Amino acid sequence: MTGSPRPIEPPRPGARLGAAFFERPAIELAPELIGCTFTLAGAGGRIVEVEAYDEAEPASHAYRGRTRRNAAMFGPPGHAYVYRSYGIHWCMNFVCESGRASAVLLRALEPSLGLPAMRGRRGLDDARLLCSGPGRLCQALGVGAAHDGKPIDAAPFELLESDERPDVTAGPRVGISKAVELPWRFCEAGSPYLSRHPG
DNA sequence: GGTCTGATTATCT
């Protein structure tokens, strides 16, 4: 060993992504998020799976207009839209594009930062199960109602640019019954941390 | 390996 102190956690790739990054349609932003690093209070990892949603298609919560639940989707880009799914889980989105209700749902991370905290919140050890699904990811990071409408480029969140060009695949979205034909799910090819195999 | 079901709440019909 060299004698220099060993880092407790891996170095963080890339630069912090600010509000301007989100000023684009969700369908454009979604594939570019693959490989970026997302954390909440130091817990998280590389984004490996996302889905785009837009007010013009019926699978989106914004399709039938604004409600108390989806208000953040109609707000400024670069903020979080957090909602409760099936009455039990939390799901986390990045709001996109001013003047249009659209967002990118975070579906899976490759966990790398704050692993002990994430394992504690999830109550299990297997890294492949920590953040491989929108509800699991939110439980691991501690996302909840308090984060709805909060800016992504400010604490406790951090979103860092990808330092590589991941191999991204597109396919149909998961768990919806409308607009099933749109290939608006984006995954890092071959990642073992996806919520399910691309279809 | 797969398929089914319960949990629990906001929203819509």
Added chain:
DNA sequence: GATAATCAGACCG
């Protein structure tokens, strides 16, 4: 009353 951007555990072959 029904559905939903889900998950974990039970059960079957």
